[in-house]
Amino acid sequence: MKILRFIVILFSASIVLAACEQGVDGDGPAPYSSRYKALPSEATILKGATVLTGTGERLDNADVVMDGGKIIAVGPGLDAASMTVVDASGMWITPGVIDVHSHLGVYASPRVNAHSDGNEATAPNTAEVWAEHSVWPQDPGFVTALAGGVTSLQILPGSANLFGGRGVTLKNVPGQSVQEMKFPGAPHGLKMACGENPKRVYGNRGTAPSTRMGNVAGYRSAWIAAEDYRDKMAAAKKGQGDAPMRDLQLETLVGVLDGEILVHNHCYRADEMAVMLDIAKEFGYKISAFHHAVEAYKVAEMLRDNDTCAAIWADWYGFKMEAFDGIRENAAILDRAGTCTIMHSDDAIGIQRLNQESAKVIGAAARVGIDIAPERAVRWFTSNAAKALGIADVTGTLEPGKMADVTLWSGNPFSVYTKAERVYIDGALIYDRQNPAVNPVTDFSLGTSALHGGAQ
Amino acid sequence: MRTTLRLTAALLAFAAATASAQTTAVIGATVHTVGPDGTLENATILIIDGRIAAVGTNVQVPAAADVIDASGKIVTPGLFSPMGQLGLSEVGAVAGTNDAVQRGDDFSAGFDVADAYNRRSVIIPISRIEGITRALIAPRAGRPDEEGHSSRVLSGLGSVVQLGDSGDYLTKRGATIVANLGETGSAVAAGSRAAAIQQLRAALADALDYRQNKAAVDRGDWREYSLSRADLEALISVLEGDRSMVFNANRASDIEVVIELAAEFSIAAIIIGGAEAWMLADELAAAKVSVIIDGTANLPGNFDRINARLESGGILAAAGVRVAFGAGAQTHQARNITQSAGNAVANGMDWDDALEAITLAPAQMYGVDSGLGSIEVGKAADLVIWGADPLELTSYPEQVFIQGESISMQSRQTLLRDRYLQTDTDKPPAFRN
Numbered sequence: 001m002k003i004l005r006f007i008v009i010l011f012s013a014s015i016v017l018a019a020c021e022q023g024v025d026g027d028g029p030a031p032y033s034s035r036y037k038a039l040p041s042e043a044t045i046l047k048g049a050t051v052l053t054g055t056g057e058r059l060d061n062a063d064v065v066m067d068g069g070k071i072i073a074v075g076p077g078l079d080a081a082s083m084t085v086v087d088a089s090g091m092w093i094t095p096g097v098i099d100v101h102s103h104l105g106v107y108a109s110p111r112v113n114a115h116s117d118g119n120e121a122t123a124p125n126t127a128e129v130w131a132e133h134s135v136w137p138q139d140p141g142f143v144t145a146l147a148g149g150v151t152s153l154q155i156l157p158g159s160a161n162l163f164g165g166r167g168v169t170l171k172n173v174p175g176q177s178v179q180e181m182k183f184p185g186a187p188h189g190l191k192m193a194c195g196e197n198p199k200r201v202y203g204n205r206g207t208a209p210s211t212r213m214g215n216v217a218g219y220r221s222a223w224i225a226a227e228d229y230r231d232k233m234a235a236a237k238k239g240q241g242d243a244p245m246r247d248l249q250l251e252t253l254v255g256v257l258d259g260e261i262l263v264h265n266h267c268y269r270a271d272e273m274a275v276m277l278d279i280a281k282e283f284g285y286k287i288s289a290f291h292h293a294v295e296a297y298k299v300a301e302m303l304r305d306n307d308t309c310a311a312i313w314a315d316w317y318g319f320k321m322e323a324f325d326g327i328r329e330n331a332a333i334l335d336r337a338g339t340c341t342i343m344h345s346d347d348a349i350g351i352q353r354l355n356q357e358s359a360k361v362i363g364a365a366a367r368v369g370i371d372i373a374p375e376r377a378v379r380w381f382t383s384n385a386a387k388a389l390g391i392a393d394v395t396g397t398l399e400p401g402k403m404a405d406v407t408l409w410s411g412n413p414f415s416v417y418t419k420a421e422r423v424y425i426d427g428a429l430i431y432d433r434q435n436p437a438v439n440p441v442t443d444f445s446l447g448t449s450a451l452h453g454g455a456q
Numbered sequence: 457m458r459t460t461l462r463l464t465a466a467l468l469a470f471a472a473a474t475a476s477a478q479t480t481a482v483i484g485a486t487v488h489t490v491g492p493d494g495t496l497e498n499a500t501i502l503i504i505d506g507r508i509a510a511v512g513t514n515v516q517v518p519a520a521a522d523v524i525d526a527s528g529k530i531v532t533p534g535l536f537s538p539m540g541q542l543g544l545s546e547v548g549a550v551a552g553t554n555d556a557v558q559r560g561d562d563f564s565a566g567f568d569v570a571d572a573y574n575r576r577s578v579i580i581p582i583s584r585i586e587g588i589t590r591a592l593i594a595p596r597a598g599r600p601d602e603e604g605h606s607s608r609v610l611s612g613l614g615s616v617v618q619l620g621d622s623g624d625y626l627t628k629r630g631a632t633i634v635a636n637l638g639e640t641g642s643a644v645a646a647g648s649r650a651a652a653i654q655q656l657r658a659a660l661a662d663a664l665d666y667r668q669n670k671a672a673v674d675r676g677d678w679r680e681y682s683l684s685r686a687d688l689e690a691l692i693s694v695l696e697g698d699r700s701m702v703f704n705a706n707r708a709s710d711i712e713v714v715i716e717l718a719a720e721f722s723i724a725a726i727i728i729g730g731a732e733a734w735m736l737a738d739e740l741a742a743a744k745v746s747v748i749i750d751g752t753a754n755l756p757g758n759f760d761r762i763n764a765r766l767e768s769g770g771i772l773a774a775a776g777v778r779v780a781f782g783a784g785a786q787t788h789q790a791r792n793i794t795q796s797a798g799n800a801v802a803n804g805m806d807w808d809d810a811l812e813a814i815t816l817a818p819a820q821m822y823g824v825d826s827g828l829g830s831i832e833v834g835k836a837a838d839l840v841i842w843g844a845d846p847l848e849l850t851s852y853p854e855q856v857f858i859q860g861e862s863i864s865m866q867s868r869q870t871l872l873r874d875r876y877l878q879t880d881t882d883k884p885p886a887f888r889n
Contacts, residue, residue, distance in 0.1 A: 109755045109756050109757060110756045110757060110758050110759055110761075110762075111757055111758060112758065112759075140755060140756065141755055144754055144755055196549075297876050298876055298885065315789070315792075316789075317788060317869075318546075318547055318548060318579065318788040319547075319548035319549060319788065320547060320548055320549035320550070321547055321549065321550055324547055325872055326869075327869045327872050327873050328869070329873045329876075329877070333873075333876055333877065348755050349752050349753060349754070349755065349784075352752075352754075353752070353799075356795060356799075356849055359848070359849035359850050360795075360849045360850075362849075362850045363848075363849055363850040363851060363852050364852070364873075366850065366852070367852050368873065368874075368877060414849075414850060415848060415850075416795065416798030416799060416801075416802060416847055416848050416849050417798065417801060417802045417848075418802070419802060444756075448756070448762050448763055
């Protein structure tokens with residue numbers, strides 16, 4: 001058994017290594033690639049819990065076995081020999097929480113101007129910037145999010161621009177640099193923004209765009225330039241003409257056209273989502289998710305038919321005109337239509353309780369006779385989120401072979417009284433509410449009285 | 457399915473229309489009175505002319521009463537949003553719909569937003585169908601405008617309103633005055649929180665002086681004051697204990713200043729924000745200073761809140777401090793005070809204390825608890841019937857009563873919901889009415 005485990009560890013180490021080497025260009029790891037290394041873990045069985053697998057299943061009195069950083073087995077009465085046993089009776093287990101829309105690190109706490117690194121609001125197209133180059137790993141919000149069960153999250157640039165720049169998906173582990181947090185192999189995102197924000201920011205300066213039609217002209221012009229750049233690069237490779245000088249902005253856009261970078265589109269109104277889908281059609285790219293999407297419920301079938309997710313808040317509304325029609329049943333109507341529904345935060349407090357936000361939707365749906373079972377709602381902040389981030393093949397559900405990103409809850413996660421008790425990332429116990437001495441503390445939080453989501 | 461739903465809606469509408477009948481009995485529920493009777497099982501609440509005429513387990517129901525069977529349900533007092541801009545803000549980023557921020561030198565302590573209150577705001581039905589029956593509406597500090605006009609250290613008067621359809625919507629005009637300390641105070645004063653404190657101290661001293669020398673002031677035979685006479689008049693009732701003062705403060709050092717000011721000027725002081733109030737729980741309890749907190753705010757949003765934590769509510773209540781929730785959940789999200797309270801319970805607060813914090817405690821803070829805030833004989837019948845634990849986010853009010861009136865459980869959001877829930881029609885949404 002010992003030897004077996006040794007082999008498993010070696011095996012998982014080689015996976016991490018392989019991930020580090022993604023993008024290798026002959027002489028070592030590519031710049032900016034992930035240097036994430038899973039923390040040490042031990043073979044562990046969580047016994048006797050209610051398990052929501054993230055696949056839509058609920059298993060009562062079931063066990064979850066993790067070894068070598070992976071989920072080994074999920075089910076009732078599993079063999080616990082020579083493993084660390086955690087009595088999880090009365091508790092619930094879900095895949096680790098995934099937030100597709102966070103600004104942790106780029107709008108870090110404390111929210112002083114010096115930490116305002118999320119919006120390169122100097123031009124409507126800044127597809128060349130990468131959010132990861134703004135991430136401050138010492139943001140205390142990473143640790144409080146961990147206490148809320150969050151194991152992976154996408155950090156996005158802000159929404160001032162039509163093209164805000166690249167988003168980065170992180171493992172929610174402490175790192176000295178963002179590279180140590182980068183989710184191995186996760187694709188980049190491209191943040192795009194519809195509506196009021198770009199037209200307000202640039203319109204107030206007397207520059208384009210100042211209208212929604214100006215926004216759309218801005219997107220289309222940029223995609224035309226990207227197509228031209230892509231074609232010239234391809235031609236040069238075939239020996240037809242010189243390659244244009246490398247252009248970071250166009251490189252990002254071509255990454256989208258080539259399907260390597262996923263579009264995350266801030267968009268509130270139903271009619272604007274319809275226009276954005278037409279732009280995607282014109283240029284042959286896919287929109288992975290509309291974010292905020294407070295009117296997504298008005299076009300649930302359209303989003304479903306385009307295989308585009310809606311990443312939303314439970315109940316934010318009314319703070320601006322394009323958010324006036326927000327309703328708590330948004331997720332319920334989307335989910336009923338079979339649209340990929342995601343609960344997102346966009347907020348350092350909200351990210352700590354995506355389970356509670358989902359509970360609000362369950363309550364609102366119950367009010368009109370729609371029953372949403374926990375095993376269904378849990379997908380909103382696990383498997384569906386993983387799908388939108390392009391990491392669903394490795395995380396987001398509790399299935400053998402997937403990363404052991406797991407949250408153990410004190411009870412039903414949709415109860416306001418429930419808290420994340422333990423959080424595992426790649427099988428390593430990163431957070432233990434009952435043993436705060438072992439939990440991470442950011443440099444910034446040292447010496448303060450209130451740490452880690454209150455688990456001191 | 458659709459027909460059944462419509463029928464239910466029609467019945468509810470009928471119930472609402474007839475609710476003005478004089479006598480109503482709510483029977484069979486678990487009643488959390490938040491009063492001396494505590495929690496009563498299988499209790500009856502008798503409502504006559506909008507007031508609670510009886511509550512208990514042995515109440516005779518008059519033959520003429522409308523009886524509402526709430527067996528298996530939970531009844532609580534109506535919820536009280538202790539701070540916000542309900543009826544003063546329709547759409548946050550649409551300037552013309554916002555009336556809570558005033559800039560320039562014209563007004564200070566006496567600025568009265570009650571005159572701008574819009575009881576027909578669509579935000580009000582959205583809030584009250586989630587159980588909010590009363591709210592404190594208040595002016596607040598804003599950023600300087602383009603000409604550099606700044607808000608003031610004293611924002612002005614806050615009022616208690618009821619969110620029902622009839623009766624006087626103003627429960628108590630000018631129940632409190634809002635003052636800004638800490639980073640907010642620094643931003644509206646001269647760039648230092650000390651300047652905000654000095655301005656406030658000068659204003660209170662002026663009011664004290666003015667009260668004692670009104671005759672000389674009338675004769676024009678007295679010194680200049682830092683505020684207008686209207687502002688000083690507003691402050692006098694603070695000094696006389698007729699209205700409270702709400703201090704925006706989060707840092708422990710600012711909270712210590714509030715404790716000092718409260719003692720020096722005999723102010724019924726309330727702190728809003730209070731991120732570090734838990735560090736001074738015993739001192740606040742001794743000084744009888746109340747605190748309105750956000751039950752979910754645990755991050756240092758700024759340097760005033762370095763020691764914010766989720767256990768604040770429990771620590772403060774255990775020390776004997778009067779606590780309310782509503783430093784985060786306000787205005788459009790006033791309804792989320794239940795989430796704030798629920799999280800406080802998850803982090804150590806007693807459940808009954810948490811329910812009190814969203815019902816009776818704000819009524820006490822604003823001096824309206826003789827008629828509101830708990831289910832006691834003689835008080836206004838502001839009641840909520842819940843299907844389950846009101847602090848759970850999966851539960852919701854089945855019926856809300858404001859001053860005894862069974863309100864319509866419809867809002868602009870339920871209309872949108874019902875329109876887009878319809879799938880058994882080929883009609884475009886605009887025709888699904």
